[in-house]
Amino acid sequence: MRTRTAIAAALCAALGTSCSLQEQHAPALVGPSELSISISVAATPDVLPTDGASRAVVTAAARDAYGIPLSNLSLRAAILEDGVAVDLGALSAHSLVTDSSGRATVMYTAPAIHGQQDTGTTVDIGITPVGTNYVNAVVRVTTIRLVPVVPVR
Amino acid sequence: MKTLAFLVGIAASSACGTVARQGTGSSFLIVDSIEAASGARGEFTSTLQSDVVTIVDASPSLFQDSGRVTFSLGLRDGGASSAVSAPSAANAITIDRYRVRYVRADGRNVAGVDVPYGFDGAFTLTVAERASAGFVLVRAQAKAEAPLAALGGSAVFISTIAEITFFGHDQTGRAVSVTGRIDVHFGNWADPK
Numbered sequence: 001m002r003t004r005t006a007i008a009a010a011l012c013a014a015l016g017t018s019c020s021l022q023e024q025h026a027p028a029l030v031g032p033s034e035l036s037i038s039i040s041v042a043a044t045p046d047v048l049p050t051d052g053a054s055r056a057v058v059t060a061a062a063r064d065a066y067g068i069p070l071s072n073l074s075l076r077a078a079i080l081e082d083g084v085a086v087d088l089g090a091l092s093a094h095s096l097v098t099d100s101s102g103r104a105t106v107m108y109t110a111p112a113i114h115g116q117q118d119t120g121t122t123v124d125i126g127i128t129p130v131g132t133n134y135v136n137a138v139v140r141v142t143t144i145r146l147v148p149v150v151p152v153r
Numbered sequence: 154m155k156t157l158a159f160l161v162g163i164a165a166s167s168a169c170g171t172v173a174r175q176g177t178g179s180s181f182l183i184v185d186s187i188e189a190a191s192g193a194r195g196e197f198t199s200t201l202q203s204d205v206v207t208i209v210d211a212s213p214s215l216f217q218d219s220g221r222v223t224f225s226l227g228l229r230d231g232g233a234s235s236a237v238s239a240p241s242a243a244n245a246i247t248i249d250r251y252r253v254r255y256v257r258a259d260g261r262n263v264a265g266v267d268v269p270y271g272f273d274g275a276f277t278l279t280v281a282e283r284a285s286a287g288f289v290l291v292r293a294q295a296k297a298e299a300p301l302a303a304l305g306g307s308a309v310f311i312s313t314i315a316e317i318t319f320f321g322h323d324q325t326g327r328a329v330s331v332t333g334r335i336d337v338h339f340g341n342w343a344d345p346k
Binding site for chain 1: 267309310311
């Protein structure tokens with residue numbers, strides 16, 4: 001019995017001393033990899049004929065600094081060309097709020113322009129988070145290419 | 154008492170005996186440093202500001218970004234302190250392939266959506282003691298597609314950690330690999346004058 005006790009004590013001592021030299025691990029990665037509010041904007045499709053009826057679904061997906069979907073985030077949508085708001089097509093809404101999955105959608109309808117040359121026209125749909133100081137606002141855009149219904153050669 | 158000594162030895166060795174080394178060869182590689190240079194600037198630094206579009210003579214241009222790695226050779230059996238082992242020709246390690254993967258701290262790592270696609274590349278370098286080699290860290294095509302292309306016209310930056318794993322073998326054919334990491338911050342950085 002004494003021998004067993006001695007063995008057990010020795011084992012515990014050996015494990016105890018050896019385990020004080022613990023293997024070290026780096027902590028898990030944390031922190032934002034974009035702006036602290038990340039907003040991805042996508043247009044589907046991203047090419048529209050200028051027939052006054054074709055539409056694209058513009059989706060904004062918002063995430064917080066940890067990559068978690070950000071719900072109830074107010075967004076402002078606008079049609080932009082070179083960063084300036086323009087009247088080139090129409091949006092189904094200008095004020096959006098993200099849902100529980102962090103997403104908000106708006107429909108863009110192409111303008112009706114017939115018989116023009118294909119000059120490589122594009123239009124930007126800008127999505128801006130609504131906050132408390134516009135100085136901090138960063139517009140995220142997705143670009144849609146507008147093509148003539150029948151290109152003139 | 155023999156049993157006691159044996160069990161104590163087992164317990165101690167199992168708890169502390171892990172020597173983390175890559176491969177089964179008698180030698181291994183140590184990554185001394187990884188540096189990178191923006192293709193638009195050319196100066197090597199320990200983190201990379203990757204410019205997704207650079208204006209050259211009023212034209213938007215794409216540059217791929219380079220990396221530079223320096224290896225040292227280590228021996229598993231370093232010998233006694235009075236007779237330190239020196240590597241033989243068979244211990245030299247030849248690197249002939251590498252893999253780049255980008256990861257984000259926020260956990261969003263979908264290639265082509267959140268981070269650029271990873272890729273495999275190749276160069277050949279034999280490390281007998283210490284040696285350096287250049288490699289491609291960010292390919293030009295990555296800057297021409299999502300998610301980097303959209304950064305050209307915005308104030309958004311994407312911060313990633315590039316994991317570069319180098320693959321090779323010693324001169325007896327035993328495989329060796331070693332991994333290093335470097336910050337890569339993608340964005341439309343100010344262009345050099």
